[in-house]
Amino acid sequence: MTEGPHAAPEFFTRSDIHELISTDYTVHFNSDRTGVRLVGPKPQWARLDGGEAGLHPSNIHDTAYCIGALDFTGDTPILLGPDGPSLGGFVCPVTVVNGDRWKLGQMAPGDAVRFVPVRADRAPSLRSLATCRRASLPLVISTSGDRDDGVLQRYTAGDGTAVTLRRAGDGGVLVEYGLMALDLAMRARVQVLYEQIRARNVTGVLELTPGVRSLQIQFAPDQLSCAEVTELVAEVDESLPPWHELVVSSRSVRLPLSWDDPATHEAIQRYMHGVRADAPWCPWNIEFTRRINGLDDHSQVHDIVFDAKYLVLGLGDVYLGAPVATPLDPRHRLVTTKYNPARTWTPQNAVGIGGAYLCVYGMEGPGGYQLVGRTTQVWNHRHPDEAASFEPGIPWLLRYFDQISFFPVGAEELLELRADMSAGRGQVDITSGEFSLADYRHFLKDNDDSIAEFRRQQAMAFNAEREAWHLAGEFTRAS
Numbered sequence: 001m002t003e004g005p006h007a008a009p010e011f012f013t014r015s016d017i018h019e020l021i022s023t024d025y026t027v028h029f030n031s032d033r034t035g036v037r038l039v040g041p042k043p044q045w046a047r048l049d050g051g052e053a054g055l056h057p058s059n060i061h062d063t064a065y066c067i068g069a070l071d072f073t074g075d076t077p078i079l080l081g082p083d084g085p086s087l088g089g090f091v092c093p094v095t096v097v098n099g100d101r102w103k104l105g106q107m108a109p110g111d112a113v114r115f116v117p118v119r120a121d122r123a124p125s126l127r128s129l130a131t132c133r134r135a136s137l138p139l140v141i142s143t144s145g146d147r148d149d150g151v152l153q154r155y156t157a158g159d160g161t162a163v164t165l166r167r168a169g170d171g172g173v174l175v176e177y178g179l180m181a182l183d184l185a186m187r188a189r190v191q192v193l194y195e196q197i198r199a200r201n202v203t204g205v206l207e208l209t210p211g212v213r214s215l216q217i218q219f220a221p222d223q224l225s226c227a228e229v230t231e232l233v234a235e236v237d238e239s240l241p242p243w244h245e246l247v248v249s250s251r252s253v254r255l256p257l258s259w260d261d262p263a264t265h266e267a268i269q270r271y272m273h274g275v276r277a278d279a280p281w282c283p284w285n286i287e288f289t290r291r292i293n294g295l296d297d298h299s300q301v302h303d304i305v306f307d308a309k310y311l312v313l314g315l316g317d318v319y320l321g322a323p324v325a326t327p328l329d330p331r332h333r334l335v336t337t338k339y340n341p342a343r344t345w346t347p348q349n350a351v352g353i354g355g356a357y358l359c360v361y362g363m364e365g366p367g368g369y370q371l372v373g374r375t376t377q378v379w380n381h382r383h384p385d386e387a388a389s390f391e392p393g394i395p396w397l398l399r400y401f402d403q404i405s406f407f408p409v410g411a412e413e414l415l416e417l418r419a420d421m422s423a424g425r426g427q428v429d430i431t432s433g434e435f436s437l438a439d440y441r442h443f444l445k446d447n448d449d450s451i452a453e454f455r456r457q458q459a460m461a462f463n464a465e466r467e468a469w470h471l472a473g474e475f476t477r478a479s
Helices: 014-021 098-106 184-200 226-238 262-274 285-292 298-307 411-422 437-446 448-472
Strands: 025-027 035-039 059-064 070-073 076-080 087-090 151-156 162-167 172-177 205-210 214-219 247-249 252-259 310-315 323-327 343-346 350-354 357-360 365-367 370-374 403-408 429-431 434-436
Touching (some): 059 214, 059 310, 070 087, 162 226, 172 184, 172 226, 184 205, 184 437, 252 298, 262 350, 262 370, 285 298, 285 370, 298 370, 434 437
Parallel strands (some): 252 403
Antiparallel strands (some): 059 087, 162 172, 247 434, 252 370, 252 429, 350 357, 350 370
């Protein structure tokens, strides 16, 4: 494995990383192609919490994942597999190198797993190790790792933006902009970087995945070196316009929402019976959302969700074009924390809030956001057959920088709308538009006082919840 993208000392302590590479982890029975869940020591963590990203220190602003990343969902480590999430809001301190990822498929419950640090430029590749040789090489020879905490480079761009380049395995670079905070200007900058690198069609660049304040670049190590990728980023980044001048395409998308849908209650009940019954967010996620945001009653949670316009910052969070989005108006940004441990089951197209972000789950599967309702499909399961509201040849409904708003429907009506979408005849109200950073800055300035008051009240409730967790032993409980 290689260090990064999110290791010590920013996210984990040095002793956490030392313990990680000196411990035999055990494969948990709840493992599959989405990820291999491991049992091992609980990290001490270098931070108290994740700020706007969530109450637990494992929470970060959603970023792209790669296969083989060790994803800490709360205190639980999971090796992400080929059917795992492509985007998420948890830290990954180390990543299994390309040449050794085949071993994930050989792991069985009860097996012991040891992480061995290697230098990224000396990592075995799939080309250097033929298939017939891999099984005869069960051991990994340590090359002591890169000893750089997974940070490749830091610099300040011409417009004053802080830029951090992190290692994401031996075939990935994660570009991060700005501070570890939700800043739509930084996301717009990521979008322009994404579009310009994509337009260059560079040989060896395999995949580009934007996150909230980041862009992950996956590349073929035998065609492109890590140094060449960092040079490419610096070159393109230098040509970007100042962030406050950015304007991007932004459609308005109206979706139905069955508030407090019965399927969300089933997910919570399954969690309480099969994972954890004493979690602070049980037995009702909406009550937890009210409490941690300092709201007077549940109707305020309802009104905020339906009044908000959610700007899509990422897709594939967690699967199948699922959006991660945040309200344009900071007064609509309900902040929660994610489940710890994560749910093992979430209904398809459940709507949840984690950190300051909203997600529509693209399929049944694990998850951690606080559930508030359910909507219609955001992925065309008829693909390659066409469906109304979906672009021909593209199975995902949403685009980066779409603005999602919800209108209320009952649980039974939602089932009818979902049946129409499944049959390819469902219609979604979509109109074209654009998002201007300059206009958005004026809006924030005009509403500065009320935004500050909302954040003050929210911070008080957030801190009170954190103190209650501390007194209850939530941060020190066994994972």
